[in-house]
Amino acid sequence: MGAFGHYLAAHFDTLKLEFWALFVGGVANGFLYGMIAVGYTLVYGVLRLINFAHSEVFMSGGFAGYFVMRALVGQSVPSGFSSVGLILLGIVASGLAGALVATLIERVAYRTLRRRNAPKLAYLISAIGASYFLFNLAGKEFGHLSVSMPQPYINHPVFHIFGAPVEMYYVIILVVSVAMFVLLDRVVATTKLGRGIRAVAQDAETASLMGVNIDRTIAITFIVGGTLGGVAGFLFGLNIGVVYTMGFVPALKAFTAAVLGGIGNLRGAMIGGLILGIFESLCVVFVQAAYIDVVAFGILVLVLLVRPTGILGERLGRSA
Amino acid sequence: MLEVKDAVVRYGAITALHGISFSVERGEIVTLLGANGAGKSTTLRMLSGLHAPASGQILFEGRDISATKAHDFAALGISHVPEGRRIFPQMSVEENLEMGAFTRRDSVTEDMGRMYETFPILKERRKQLGSNLSGGEQQMLAIARALMAQPKLLLLDEPSMGLAPMIVETIFAIIGDIRSSGTTVLVVEQNASQALRLADRGYVMENGRIAFSDAASTLLHDERVRAVYLGESVES
Numbered sequence A: 001m002g003a004f005g006h007y008l009a010a011h012f013d014t015l016k017l018e019f020w021a022l023f024v025g026g027v028a029n030g031f032l033y034g035m036i037a038v039g040y041t042l043v044y045g046v047l048r049l050i051n052f053a054h055s056e057v058f059m060s061g062g063f064a065g066y067f068v069m070r071a072l073v074g075q076s077v078p079s080g081f082s083s084v085g086l087i088l089l090g091i092v093a094s095g096l097a098g099a100l101v102a103t104l105i106e107r108v109a110y111r112t113l114r115r116r117n118a119p120k121l122a123y124l125i126s127a128i129g130a131s132y133f134l135f136n137l138a139g140k141e142f143g144h145l146s147v148s149m150p151q152p153y154i155n156h157p158v159f160h161i162f163g164a165p166v167e168m169y170y171v172i173i174l175v176v177s178v179a180m181f182v183l184l185d186r187v188v189a190t191t192k193l194g195r196g197i198r199a200v201a202q203d204a205e206t207a208s209l210m211g212v213n214i215d216r217t218i219a220i221t222f223i224v225g226g227t228l229g230g231v232a233g234f235l236f237g238l239n240i241g242v243v244y245t246m247g248f249v250p251a252l253k254a255f256t257a258a259v260l261g262g263i264g265n266l267r268g269a270m271i272g273g274l275i276l277g278i279f280e281s282l283c284v285v286f287v288q289a290a291y292i293d294v295v296a297f298g299i300l301v302l303v304l305l306v307r308p309t310g311i312l313g314e315r316l317g318r319s320a
Numbered sequence B: 001m002l003e004v005k006d007a008v009v010r011y012g013a014i015t016a017l018h019g020i021s022f023s024v025e026r027g028e029i030v031t032l033l034g035a036n037g038a039g040k041s042t043t044l045r046m047l048s049g050l051h052a053p054a055s056g057q058i059l060f061e062g063r064d065i066s067a068t069k070a071h072d073f074a075a076l077g078i079s080h081v082p083e084g085r086r087i088f089p090q091m092s093v094e095e096n097l098e099m100g101a102f103t104r105r106d107s108v109t110e111d112m113g114r115m116y117e118t119f120p121i122l123k124e125r126r127k128q129l130g131s132n133l134s135g136g137e138q139q140m141l142a143i144a145r146a147l148m149a150q151p152k153l154l155l156l157d158e159p160s161m162g163l164a165p166m167i168v169e170t171i172f173a174i175i176g177d178i179r180s181s182g183t184t185v186l187v188v189e190q191n192a193s194q195a196l197r198l199a200d201r202g203y204v205m206e207n208g209r210i211a212f213s214d215a216a217s218t219l220l221h222d223e224r225v226r227a228v229y230l231g232e233s234v235e236s
Protein backbone atom coordinates (compact mmCIF):
# COMPACT_ATOMS: atom_id res chain seq x y z
CA MET A 1 0.00 0.00 0.00
CA GLY A 2 1.42 3.34 -1.09
CA ALA A 3 1.23 6.67 0.65
CA PHE A 4 -2.09 7.42 -0.99
CA GLY A 5 -3.47 4.12 0.27
CA HIS A 6 -2.49 5.04 3.82
CA TYR A 7 -4.07 8.43 3.36
CA LEU A 8 -7.36 6.88 2.27
CA ALA A 9 -7.30 4.22 4.97
CA ALA A 10 -6.73 6.82 7.67
CA HIS A 11 -9.60 8.87 6.39
CA PHE A 12 -11.90 5.88 6.20
CA ASP A 13 -11.15 5.24 9.88
CA THR A 14 -12.27 8.77 10.68
CA LEU A 15 -15.30 8.20 8.50
CA LYS A 16 -16.20 5.05 10.45
CA LEU A 17 -15.98 6.94 13.72
CA GLU A 18 -17.89 9.97 12.65
CA PHE A 19 -20.15 8.51 10.02
CA TRP A 20 -23.44 8.70 11.89
CA ALA A 21 -22.85 12.15 13.30
CA LEU A 22 -22.02 13.46 9.83
CA PHE A 23 -24.91 11.54 8.37
CA VAL A 24 -27.43 13.09 10.75
CA GLY A 25 -26.14 16.59 10.02
CA GLY A 26 -26.23 15.86 6.30
CA VAL A 27 -29.82 14.64 6.45
CA ALA A 28 -30.88 17.79 8.28
CA ASN A 29 -29.16 20.00 5.72
CA GLY A 30 -30.62 17.83 2.99
CA PHE A 31 -34.15 18.44 4.21
CA LEU A 32 -33.50 22.18 4.17
CA TYR A 33 -32.12 21.99 0.63
CA GLY A 34 -35.13 19.93 -0.35
CA MET A 35 -37.55 22.51 1.03
CA ILE A 36 -35.88 25.23 -1.01
CA ALA A 37 -35.54 22.98 -4.05
CA VAL A 38 -39.30 22.42 -4.09
CA GLY A 39 -39.70 26.13 -4.89
CA TYR A 40 -37.40 25.88 -7.92
CA THR A 41 -39.08 22.76 -9.15
CA LEU A 42 -42.67 23.99 -8.78
CA VAL A 43 -41.96 27.20 -10.63
CA TYR A 44 -39.97 25.39 -13.28
CA GLY A 45 -42.88 22.97 -13.70
CA VAL A 46 -45.39 25.64 -14.65
CA LEU A 47 -43.16 28.34 -16.18
CA ARG A 48 -40.17 26.39 -17.53
CA LEU A 49 -37.78 28.85 -15.97
CA ILE A 50 -35.48 28.90 -12.97
CA ASN A 51 -36.47 31.49 -10.40
CA PHE A 52 -33.00 32.74 -9.53
CA ALA A 53 -34.49 35.21 -7.08
CA HIS A 54 -35.60 32.30 -4.87
CA SER A 55 -32.53 32.84 -2.66
CA GLU A 56 -34.10 36.07 -1.45
CA VAL A 57 -37.32 34.25 -0.55
CA PHE A 58 -35.19 32.09 1.74
CA MET A 59 -33.41 35.13 3.15
CA SER A 60 -36.67 36.97 3.88
CA GLY A 61 -37.99 33.91 5.70
CA GLY A 62 -34.83 33.93 7.78
CA PHE A 63 -35.26 37.57 8.74
CA ALA A 64 -38.96 37.20 9.46
CA GLY A 65 -38.17 34.35 11.85
CA TYR A 66 -35.35 36.38 13.39
CA PHE A 67 -37.58 39.38 14.11
CA VAL A 68 -40.24 37.20 15.69
CA MET A 69 -37.64 35.48 17.89
CA ARG A 70 -36.02 38.79 18.82
CA ALA A 71 -39.39 40.22 19.81
CA LEU A 72 -40.69 37.22 21.73
CA VAL A 73 -37.78 35.27 23.19
CA GLY A 74 -36.92 36.67 26.60
CA GLN A 75 -33.75 36.56 28.69
CA SER A 76 -33.87 32.86 29.51
CA VAL A 77 -34.20 30.18 26.86
CA PRO A 78 -37.83 29.03 26.76
CA SER A 79 -38.82 25.40 27.10
CA GLY A 80 -41.87 23.17 26.81
CA PHE A 81 -45.03 24.61 25.32
CA SER A 82 -43.59 28.08 24.95
CA SER A 83 -40.80 26.60 22.79
CA VAL A 84 -43.32 24.85 20.59
CA GLY A 85 -45.44 27.99 20.35
CA LEU A 86 -42.46 30.17 19.46
CA ILE A 87 -41.25 27.77 16.80
CA LEU A 88 -44.73 27.60 15.30
CA LEU A 89 -44.89 31.40 15.28
CA GLY A 90 -41.50 31.51 13.58
CA ILE A 91 -42.72 29.03 10.98
CA VAL A 92 -45.89 31.01 10.29
CA ALA A 93 -44.03 34.32 10.05
CA SER A 94 -41.26 32.98 7.84
CA GLY A 95 -43.70 31.09 5.63
CA LEU A 96 -45.80 34.22 5.19
CA ALA A 97 -42.73 36.34 4.44
CA GLY A 98 -41.48 33.79 1.91
CA ALA A 99 -44.87 33.59 0.21
CA LEU A 100 -45.14 37.38 0.12
CA VAL A 101 -41.69 37.95 -1.35
CA ALA A 102 -42.18 35.13 -3.87
CA THR A 103 -45.48 36.69 -4.92
CA LEU A 104 -43.84 40.09 -5.32
CA ILE A 105 -41.09 38.55 -7.44
CA GLU A 106 -43.65 36.82 -9.65
CA ARG A 107 -45.73 39.97 -10.10
CA VAL A 108 -42.92 42.40 -10.71
CA ALA A 109 -40.14 40.38 -12.31
CA TYR A 110 -42.03 37.71 -14.24
CA ARG A 111 -45.68 38.48 -14.91
CA THR A 112 -44.82 41.73 -16.62
CA LEU A 113 -42.47 39.84 -18.96
CA ARG A 114 -45.03 37.11 -19.59
CA ARG A 115 -47.53 39.72 -20.74
CA ARG A 116 -45.03 40.79 -23.37
CA ASN A 117 -44.00 37.27 -24.41
CA ALA A 118 -40.42 38.09 -23.53
CA PRO A 119 -37.60 35.66 -24.42
CA LYS A 120 -36.20 33.35 -21.69
CA LEU A 121 -33.04 35.40 -21.26
CA ALA A 122 -35.12 38.38 -20.16
CA TYR A 123 -36.53 36.34 -17.27
CA LEU A 124 -33.04 35.36 -16.15
CA ILE A 125 -31.84 38.94 -16.14
CA SER A 126 -35.01 40.08 -14.44
CA ALA A 127 -34.55 37.42 -11.75
CA ILE A 128 -30.95 38.43 -11.09
CA GLY A 129 -32.05 42.06 -10.90
CA ALA A 130 -34.79 41.22 -8.41
CA SER A 131 -32.34 39.18 -6.36
CA TYR A 132 -29.78 42.00 -6.19
CA PHE A 133 -32.44 44.51 -5.34
CA LEU A 134 -33.84 42.40 -2.52
CA PHE A 135 -30.63 41.36 -0.81
CA ASN A 136 -29.14 44.82 -1.02
CA LEU A 137 -32.33 46.25 0.39
CA ALA A 138 -32.11 43.76 3.25
CA GLY A 139 -28.46 44.69 3.77
CA LYS A 140 -29.33 48.35 3.96
CA GLU A 141 -32.30 47.89 6.27
CA PHE A 142 -31.02 45.12 8.53
CA GLY A 143 -27.28 45.70 8.50
CA HIS A 144 -24.41 43.89 6.85
CA LEU A 145 -23.32 41.74 9.76
CA SER A 146 -24.63 38.31 10.55
CA VAL A 147 -26.76 38.23 13.68
CA SER A 148 -27.56 35.10 15.61
CA MET A 149 -31.14 34.23 16.34
CA PRO A 150 -32.39 34.18 19.94
CA GLN A 151 -32.98 30.49 20.58
CA PRO A 152 -36.62 29.52 21.26
CA TYR A 153 -35.66 26.12 22.70
CA ILE A 154 -32.87 24.27 24.47
CA ASN A 155 -30.87 22.28 21.97
CA HIS A 156 -30.17 19.01 23.73
CA PRO A 157 -29.79 15.55 22.20
CA VAL A 158 -33.18 13.89 21.91
CA PHE A 159 -31.98 10.39 21.06
CA HIS A 160 -28.98 8.59 19.61
CA ILE A 161 -28.52 6.55 16.49
CA PHE A 162 -25.46 4.28 16.51
CA GLY A 163 -23.97 6.44 19.22
CA ALA A 164 -24.44 9.68 17.32
CA PRO A 165 -26.57 12.26 19.12
CA VAL A 166 -29.61 13.62 17.31
CA GLU A 167 -30.24 17.09 18.67
CA MET A 168 -33.54 18.88 19.06
CA TYR A 169 -32.61 21.16 16.17
CA TYR A 170 -32.43 18.22 13.79
CA VAL A 171 -35.70 16.81 15.10
CA ILE A 172 -37.40 20.15 14.43
CA ILE A 173 -36.08 20.24 10.87
CA LEU A 174 -37.13 16.67 10.27
CA VAL A 175 -40.67 17.11 11.61
CA VAL A 176 -41.33 20.44 9.92
CA SER A 177 -39.95 19.58 6.54
CA VAL A 178 -41.45 16.09 6.35
CA ALA A 179 -44.85 17.46 7.41
CA MET A 180 -44.75 20.27 4.85
CA PHE A 181 -43.45 18.06 2.10
CA VAL A 182 -45.94 15.23 2.61
CA LEU A 183 -48.77 17.75 2.73
CA LEU A 184 -47.59 19.35 -0.50
CA ASP A 185 -47.09 16.01 -2.20
CA ARG A 186 -50.63 14.90 -1.30
CA VAL A 187 -52.18 18.22 -2.34
CA VAL A 188 -50.48 18.06 -5.74
CA ALA A 189 -51.37 14.40 -6.24
CA THR A 190 -54.96 14.30 -5.06
CA THR A 191 -56.70 17.68 -4.94
CA LYS A 192 -58.32 19.70 -7.66
CA LEU A 193 -55.83 22.49 -7.01
CA GLY A 194 -53.00 20.01 -7.50
CA ARG A 195 -54.56 18.65 -10.64
CA GLY A 196 -54.73 22.18 -12.01
CA ILE A 197 -51.03 22.71 -11.24
CA ARG A 198 -50.11 19.44 -12.93
CA ALA A 199 -52.29 20.27 -15.93
CA VAL A 200 -50.57 23.63 -16.40
CA ALA A 201 -47.19 21.91 -16.07
CA GLN A 202 -48.07 19.37 -18.75
CA ASP A 203 -49.89 21.58 -21.22
CA ALA A 204 -50.78 25.09 -20.10
CA GLU A 205 -52.91 25.98 -23.10
CA THR A 206 -55.05 22.86 -22.87
CA ALA A 207 -55.34 23.39 -19.12
CA SER A 208 -56.84 26.80 -19.84
CA LEU A 209 -59.36 25.16 -22.21
CA MET A 210 -60.44 23.03 -19.25
CA GLY A 211 -61.06 26.18 -17.25
CA VAL A 212 -57.79 26.40 -15.33
CA ASN A 213 -56.74 29.99 -14.70
CA ILE A 214 -53.07 29.88 -15.66
CA ASP A 215 -52.09 33.16 -14.00
CA ARG A 216 -53.67 32.10 -10.76
CA THR A 217 -52.05 28.67 -10.91
CA ILE A 218 -48.63 30.24 -11.45
CA ALA A 219 -49.23 32.61 -8.55
CA ILE A 220 -50.16 29.65 -6.33
CA THR A 221 -46.96 27.80 -7.17
CA PHE A 222 -44.95 30.86 -6.16
CA ILE A 223 -46.89 31.11 -2.90
CA VAL A 224 -46.39 27.43 -2.11
CA GLY A 225 -42.71 27.37 -3.08
CA GLY A 226 -42.21 30.67 -1.25
CA THR A 227 -43.76 29.30 1.93
CA LEU A 228 -41.46 26.29 2.03
CA GLY A 229 -38.42 28.39 1.10
CA GLY A 230 -39.23 30.97 3.76
CA VAL A 231 -39.62 28.36 6.48
CA ALA A 232 -36.34 26.78 5.39
CA GLY A 233 -34.72 30.21 5.83
CA PHE A 234 -36.00 30.39 9.41
CA LEU A 235 -34.85 26.87 10.28
CA PHE A 236 -31.46 27.56 8.70
CA GLY A 237 -31.12 30.87 10.54
CA LEU A 238 -32.00 29.26 13.86
CA ASN A 239 -28.65 27.56 13.80
CA ILE A 240 -26.24 29.87 12.05
CA GLY A 241 -27.93 33.24 12.23
CA VAL A 242 -29.21 35.57 9.54
CA VAL A 243 -27.52 38.02 7.21
CA TYR A 244 -28.58 39.71 3.97
CA THR A 245 -26.47 37.38 1.80
CA MET A 246 -27.54 34.20 3.56
CA GLY A 247 -29.65 33.00 0.64
CA PHE A 248 -26.96 32.79 -1.95
CA VAL A 249 -25.13 29.55 -1.20
CA PRO A 250 -27.99 27.45 0.24
CA ALA A 251 -30.25 28.42 -2.66
CA LEU A 252 -27.63 27.54 -5.23
CA LYS A 253 -27.19 24.22 -3.50
CA ALA A 254 -30.94 23.69 -3.47
CA PHE A 255 -30.94 24.46 -7.18
CA THR A 256 -28.28 21.78 -7.55
CA ALA A 257 -30.50 19.42 -5.56
CA ALA A 258 -33.48 20.21 -7.80
CA VAL A 259 -31.43 19.51 -10.92
CA LEU A 260 -29.99 16.38 -9.32
CA GLY A 261 -33.45 15.01 -8.53
CA GLY A 262 -34.87 16.11 -11.87
CA ILE A 263 -36.03 19.70 -12.16
CA GLY A 264 -39.81 19.84 -12.31
CA ASN A 265 -40.13 16.74 -10.16
CA LEU A 266 -41.38 17.34 -6.60
CA ARG A 267 -40.12 14.15 -4.99
CA GLY A 268 -36.93 14.50 -6.96
CA ALA A 269 -36.34 17.85 -5.27
CA MET A 270 -36.49 16.25 -1.82
CA ILE A 271 -34.41 13.25 -2.84
CA GLY A 272 -31.85 15.48 -4.55
CA GLY A 273 -31.68 17.65 -1.44
CA LEU A 274 -31.06 14.67 0.82
CA ILE A 275 -28.42 13.17 -1.45
CA LEU A 276 -26.59 16.47 -1.72
CA GLY A 277 -26.83 17.18 2.00
CA ILE A 278 -25.54 13.77 3.02
CA PHE A 279 -22.85 13.68 0.37
CA GLU A 280 -21.38 17.07 1.18
CA SER A 281 -21.51 16.31 4.89
CA LEU A 282 -19.55 13.06 4.51
CA CYS A 283 -17.06 14.82 2.24
CA VAL A 284 -15.69 16.73 5.21
CA VAL A 285 -13.72 13.62 6.09
CA PHE A 286 -11.83 13.67 2.81
CA VAL A 287 -11.47 17.32 1.96
CA GLN A 288 -11.13 20.49 3.98
CA ALA A 289 -14.43 21.99 5.00
CA ALA A 290 -13.60 24.96 2.80
CA TYR A 291 -13.98 22.72 -0.24
CA ILE A 292 -17.55 21.62 0.54
CA ASP A 293 -19.08 24.18 -1.78
CA VAL A 294 -16.66 23.20 -4.51
CA VAL A 295 -17.82 19.61 -4.15
CA ALA A 296 -21.49 20.60 -4.14
CA PHE A 297 -21.22 22.69 -7.27
CA GLY A 298 -18.98 20.10 -8.85
CA ILE A 299 -21.98 17.80 -8.54
CA LEU A 300 -24.13 20.37 -10.33
CA VAL A 301 -21.71 20.55 -13.24
CA LEU A 302 -21.42 16.77 -13.34
CA VAL A 303 -25.19 16.21 -13.35
CA LEU A 304 -25.65 18.79 -16.08
CA LEU A 305 -23.00 17.03 -18.15
CA VAL A 306 -24.02 13.43 -17.54
CA ARG A 307 -27.74 13.38 -16.85
CA PRO A 308 -29.32 16.80 -17.25
CA THR A 309 -32.81 15.42 -16.54
CA GLY A 310 -31.69 14.33 -13.07
CA ILE A 311 -32.36 11.13 -11.18
CA LEU A 312 -36.14 10.98 -11.45
CA GLY A 313 -36.45 13.02 -14.63
CA GLU A 314 -38.61 15.98 -15.43
CA ARG A 315 -42.21 15.32 -14.50
CA LEU A 316 -44.08 17.62 -12.19
CA GLY A 317 -47.04 16.30 -14.11
CA ARG A 318 -46.91 12.93 -12.39
CA SER A 319 -49.24 12.47 -9.49
CA ALA A 320 -46.86 9.98 -7.94
CA MET B 1 -76.50 30.25 -30.85
CA LEU B 2 -73.12 31.40 -32.11
CA GLU B 3 -72.57 34.36 -34.37
CA VAL B 4 -69.20 35.61 -35.57
CA LYS B 5 -69.14 39.04 -37.18
CA ASP B 6 -66.20 40.30 -39.19
CA ALA B 7 -63.62 38.76 -36.84
CA VAL B 8 -59.94 39.55 -37.44
CA VAL B 9 -57.18 37.56 -35.74
CA ARG B 10 -53.50 38.44 -35.97
CA TYR B 11 -50.36 36.59 -34.93
CA GLY B 12 -48.04 39.55 -34.49
CA ALA B 13 -47.63 41.01 -37.95
CA ILE B 14 -49.37 38.08 -39.68
CA THR B 15 -53.11 38.33 -40.16
CA ALA B 16 -54.57 34.82 -39.95
CA LEU B 17 -58.25 35.75 -40.18
CA HIS B 18 -59.25 38.68 -42.40
CA GLY B 19 -62.70 39.44 -41.04
CA ILE B 20 -64.73 36.26 -41.10
CA SER B 21 -68.47 36.04 -40.46
CA PHE B 22 -70.51 32.91 -39.92
CA SER B 23 -73.06 31.44 -37.58
CA VAL B 24 -74.06 28.19 -35.95
CA GLU B 25 -77.65 27.47 -34.95
CA ARG B 26 -78.66 25.43 -31.93
CA GLY B 27 -78.73 21.69 -32.67
CA GLU B 28 -76.72 21.93 -35.89
CA ILE B 29 -73.57 20.22 -36.99
CA VAL B 30 -71.58 22.78 -38.94
CA THR B 31 -68.29 21.98 -40.63
CA LEU B 32 -65.43 24.27 -41.48
CA LEU B 33 -63.38 23.07 -44.46
CA GLY B 34 -60.21 24.39 -45.98
CA ALA B 35 -56.66 23.63 -47.03
CA ASN B 36 -53.71 23.64 -44.62
CA GLY B 37 -53.14 27.09 -43.25
CA ALA B 38 -56.57 28.37 -44.28
CA GLY B 39 -57.28 29.49 -40.73
CA LYS B 40 -59.58 26.74 -39.47
CA SER B 41 -57.75 26.08 -36.23
CA THR B 42 -57.31 29.78 -35.67
CA THR B 43 -61.05 30.19 -35.95
CA LEU B 44 -61.70 27.52 -33.31
CA ARG B 45 -58.97 28.92 -31.09
CA MET B 46 -60.62 32.30 -31.32
CA LEU B 47 -63.91 30.66 -30.31
CA SER B 48 -62.40 29.39 -27.09
CA GLY B 49 -60.51 32.48 -26.09
CA LEU B 50 -56.99 31.36 -26.99
CA HIS B 51 -56.73 34.24 -29.46
CA ALA B 52 -58.84 37.29 -28.88
CA PRO B 53 -60.05 38.90 -32.12
CA ALA B 54 -58.30 42.19 -32.94
CA SER B 55 -61.62 43.45 -34.23
CA GLY B 56 -65.07 42.07 -34.86
CA GLN B 57 -67.52 40.36 -32.57
CA ILE B 58 -68.34 36.92 -31.26
CA LEU B 59 -71.84 36.48 -29.91
CA PHE B 60 -72.70 33.34 -27.97
CA GLU B 61 -76.35 33.04 -26.94
CA GLY B 62 -76.63 36.76 -27.58
CA ARG B 63 -73.69 37.69 -25.34
CA ASP B 64 -70.54 39.32 -26.66
CA ILE B 65 -67.71 37.01 -25.67
CA SER B 66 -64.93 38.55 -27.81
CA ALA B 67 -62.92 39.55 -24.75
CA THR B 68 -63.69 36.55 -22.56
CA LYS B 69 -60.62 34.70 -21.26
CA ALA B 70 -59.88 31.13 -22.31
CA HIS B 71 -60.40 29.70 -18.84
CA ASP B 72 -63.92 31.12 -18.69
CA PHE B 73 -65.15 29.39 -21.85
CA ALA B 74 -65.72 25.98 -20.31
CA ALA B 75 -68.14 27.48 -17.80
CA LEU B 76 -69.90 29.39 -20.62
CA GLY B 77 -70.70 26.10 -22.30
CA ILE B 78 -68.11 25.98 -25.07
CA SER B 79 -65.72 23.02 -25.07
CA HIS B 80 -62.83 22.64 -27.45
CA VAL B 81 -61.27 19.36 -28.61
CA PRO B 82 -57.97 20.74 -29.84
CA GLU B 83 -55.99 19.80 -32.90
CA GLY B 84 -53.66 16.96 -32.01
CA ARG B 85 -55.96 15.91 -29.12
CA ARG B 86 -53.68 17.35 -26.42
CA ILE B 87 -54.33 14.70 -23.82
CA PHE B 88 -52.49 15.37 -20.54
CA PRO B 89 -49.76 12.79 -21.03
CA GLN B 90 -48.87 12.22 -17.38
CA MET B 91 -52.42 11.93 -16.14
CA SER B 92 -54.53 8.80 -16.15
CA VAL B 93 -57.58 8.52 -18.38
CA GLU B 94 -59.72 9.14 -15.33
CA GLU B 95 -57.80 12.25 -14.35
CA ASN B 96 -58.05 13.57 -17.89
CA LEU B 97 -61.83 13.19 -17.64
CA GLU B 98 -61.80 14.95 -14.28
CA MET B 99 -59.85 17.79 -15.90
CA GLY B 100 -62.69 18.12 -18.40
CA ALA B 101 -65.04 18.78 -15.50
CA PHE B 102 -62.63 21.20 -13.83
CA THR B 103 -65.07 24.10 -13.58
CA ARG B 104 -68.01 22.01 -12.42
CA ARG B 105 -68.99 22.01 -8.78
CA ASP B 106 -71.58 19.23 -8.89
CA SER B 107 -70.79 15.51 -8.81
CA VAL B 108 -69.28 14.22 -12.02
CA THR B 109 -69.36 10.47 -11.31
CA GLU B 110 -72.61 9.98 -13.22
CA ASP B 111 -71.23 11.73 -16.30
CA MET B 112 -68.04 9.77 -16.04
CA GLY B 113 -70.06 6.57 -16.04
CA ARG B 114 -71.86 7.78 -19.14
CA MET B 115 -68.53 8.45 -20.87
CA TYR B 116 -67.35 4.96 -20.02
CA GLU B 117 -70.59 3.62 -21.53
CA THR B 118 -70.07 5.57 -24.75
CA PHE B 119 -66.37 4.75 -24.88
CA PRO B 120 -65.92 1.30 -23.27
CA ILE B 121 -62.24 1.25 -24.22
CA LEU B 122 -61.67 4.25 -21.91
CA LYS B 123 -63.14 2.33 -19.00
CA GLU B 124 -60.72 -0.51 -19.62
CA ARG B 125 -57.84 1.93 -19.67
CA ARG B 126 -58.99 4.30 -16.99
CA LYS B 127 -55.90 3.91 -14.81
CA GLN B 128 -53.45 4.17 -17.72
CA LEU B 129 -51.52 7.32 -18.49
CA GLY B 130 -52.75 9.43 -21.38
CA SER B 131 -49.40 9.07 -23.12
CA ASN B 132 -49.86 5.28 -23.31
CA LEU B 133 -53.07 5.44 -25.36
CA SER B 134 -53.28 4.85 -29.10
CA GLY B 135 -54.23 7.73 -31.37
CA GLY B 136 -57.84 6.57 -31.62
CA GLU B 137 -58.14 6.13 -27.87
CA GLN B 138 -56.64 9.58 -27.34
CA GLN B 139 -59.18 11.10 -29.70
CA MET B 140 -62.02 9.40 -27.85
CA LEU B 141 -60.60 10.60 -24.56
CA ALA B 142 -60.25 14.14 -25.91
CA ILE B 143 -63.91 14.13 -26.95
CA ALA B 144 -65.06 12.54 -23.70
CA ARG B 145 -62.98 15.05 -21.72
CA ALA B 146 -64.64 17.94 -23.56
CA LEU B 147 -68.10 16.45 -22.95
CA MET B 148 -67.39 16.23 -19.21
CA ALA B 149 -67.88 20.00 -19.10
CA GLN B 150 -71.47 19.48 -20.34
CA PRO B 151 -70.99 21.88 -23.25
CA LYS B 152 -73.75 23.51 -25.25
CA LEU B 153 -71.35 23.94 -28.16
CA LEU B 154 -68.60 21.46 -28.94
CA LEU B 155 -65.68 22.56 -31.11
CA LEU B 156 -63.77 19.73 -32.79
CA ASP B 157 -60.49 20.33 -34.60
CA GLU B 158 -59.74 17.56 -37.10
CA PRO B 159 -61.03 14.63 -35.07
CA SER B 160 -60.15 12.17 -37.86
CA MET B 161 -56.53 13.28 -38.19
CA GLY B 162 -54.11 10.36 -38.35
CA LEU B 163 -56.71 7.70 -37.57
CA ALA B 164 -57.50 4.44 -39.38
CA PRO B 165 -60.72 4.51 -41.48
CA MET B 166 -62.57 2.21 -39.09
CA ILE B 167 -61.85 4.45 -36.13
CA VAL B 168 -62.83 7.49 -38.19
CA GLU B 169 -66.25 5.88 -38.81
CA THR B 170 -66.67 5.34 -35.07
CA ILE B 171 -65.68 8.88 -34.22
CA PHE B 172 -68.04 10.38 -36.78
CA ALA B 173 -70.88 8.16 -35.55
CA ILE B 174 -70.21 9.42 -32.03
CA ILE B 175 -70.27 13.04 -33.23
CA GLY B 176 -73.71 12.29 -34.69
CA ASP B 177 -74.84 10.92 -31.33
CA ILE B 178 -73.50 13.95 -29.51
CA ARG B 179 -75.68 16.18 -31.62
CA SER B 180 -78.69 13.91 -31.09
CA SER B 181 -78.24 14.27 -27.35
CA GLY B 182 -78.58 18.04 -27.71
CA THR B 183 -75.07 19.44 -28.11
CA THR B 184 -74.37 21.72 -31.05
CA VAL B 185 -71.21 20.84 -32.99
CA LEU B 186 -68.74 22.89 -35.01
CA VAL B 187 -66.21 20.56 -36.61
CA VAL B 188 -63.09 21.40 -38.59
CA GLU B 189 -62.06 18.72 -41.03
CA GLN B 190 -59.63 17.87 -43.80
CA ASN B 191 -61.68 14.78 -44.47
CA ALA B 192 -64.30 16.80 -46.37
CA SER B 193 -66.48 14.00 -47.69
CA GLN B 194 -66.98 12.43 -44.26
CA ALA B 195 -67.58 15.79 -42.65
CA LEU B 196 -70.10 16.92 -45.28
CA ARG B 197 -72.07 13.70 -45.03
CA LEU B 198 -72.42 14.25 -41.31
CA ALA B 199 -72.96 18.02 -41.21
CA ASP B 200 -75.99 20.16 -41.91
CA ARG B 201 -74.06 23.08 -43.31
CA GLY B 202 -70.49 23.83 -44.29
CA TYR B 203 -68.19 26.83 -44.66
CA VAL B 204 -65.18 26.69 -46.93
CA MET B 205 -62.20 28.79 -45.85
CA GLU B 206 -59.37 30.05 -48.02
CA ASN B 207 -56.46 32.17 -46.83
CA GLY B 208 -58.16 33.42 -43.69
CA ARG B 209 -61.46 34.20 -45.38
CA ILE B 210 -64.71 32.35 -45.78
CA ALA B 211 -64.84 31.69 -49.52
CA PHE B 212 -68.32 30.25 -49.68
CA SER B 213 -70.85 28.30 -47.70
CA ASP B 214 -73.92 26.19 -48.29
CA ALA B 215 -75.94 23.22 -47.12
CA ALA B 216 -73.63 20.25 -46.64
CA SER B 217 -75.47 18.13 -49.19
CA THR B 218 -75.00 20.88 -51.78
CA LEU B 219 -71.31 21.34 -50.95
CA LEU B 220 -70.78 17.61 -51.30
CA HIS B 221 -71.62 18.00 -54.99
CA ASP B 222 -70.08 21.41 -55.48
CA GLU B 223 -67.50 21.49 -58.28
CA ARG B 224 -65.04 23.65 -56.33
CA VAL B 225 -65.24 21.49 -53.22
CA ARG B 226 -64.93 18.29 -55.23
CA ALA B 227 -61.94 19.56 -57.14
CA VAL B 228 -59.99 20.99 -54.25
CA TYR B 229 -60.98 19.21 -51.06
CA LEU B 230 -62.43 15.86 -51.99
CA GLY B 231 -59.67 14.83 -54.40
CA GLU B 232 -59.59 11.06 -54.63
CA SER B 233 -62.74 10.41 -52.71
CA VAL B 234 -64.97 12.00 -55.39
CA GLU B 235 -66.17 8.72 -56.86
CA SER B 236 -67.82 7.54 -53.64
Ligand SMILES: Nc1ncnc2c1ncn2[C@@H]1O[C@H](COP(=O)(O)OP(=O)(O)OP(=O)(O)O)[C@@H](O)[C@H]1O
Pocket (backbone or CB within 6 Å): B011, B014, B015, B016, B034, B035, B036, B037, B038, B039, B040, B041, B042, B043, B083, B190
Ligand atom coordinates in the same frame (compact mmCIF):
# COMPACT_ATOMS: atom_id res chain seq x y z
N1 LIG C 1 -48.74 30.71 -33.49
C1 LIG C 1 -48.71 31.20 -34.75
N2 LIG C 1 -47.86 32.20 -35.06
C2 LIG C 1 -47.81 32.72 -36.30
N3 LIG C 1 -48.59 32.31 -37.30
C3 LIG C 1 -49.47 31.32 -37.06
C4 LIG C 1 -49.56 30.71 -35.77
N4 LIG C 1 -50.50 29.74 -35.84
C5 LIG C 1 -50.97 29.76 -37.10
N5 LIG C 1 -50.35 30.70 -37.84
C6 LIG C 1 -50.62 31.01 -39.25
O1 LIG C 1 -51.98 31.33 -39.38
C7 LIG C 1 -52.52 30.75 -40.54
C8 LIG C 1 -53.70 29.88 -40.21
O2 LIG C 1 -53.27 28.76 -39.44
P1 LIG C 1 -54.27 27.67 -38.89
O3 LIG C 1 -53.51 26.81 -37.96
O4 LIG C 1 -55.46 28.35 -38.37
O5 LIG C 1 -54.63 26.86 -40.19
P2 LIG C 1 -55.48 25.55 -40.38
O6 LIG C 1 -56.52 25.88 -41.37
O7 LIG C 1 -55.92 25.03 -39.09
O8 LIG C 1 -54.41 24.58 -41.03
P3 LIG C 1 -54.20 23.00 -40.83
O9 LIG C 1 -55.17 22.34 -41.74
O10 LIG C 1 -52.79 22.79 -41.28
O11 LIG C 1 -54.39 22.69 -39.40
C9 LIG C 1 -51.38 30.00 -41.21
O12 LIG C 1 -50.83 30.83 -42.22
C10 LIG C 1 -50.39 29.79 -40.11
O13 LIG C 1 -49.07 29.77 -40.62
Ligand SMILES: [Mg+2]
Pocket (backbone or CB within 6 Å): B040, B041, B042, B083, B157
Ligand atom coordinates in the same frame (compact mmCIF):
# COMPACT_ATOMS: atom_id res chain seq x y z
MG1 LIG D 1 -55.51 23.32 -38.01
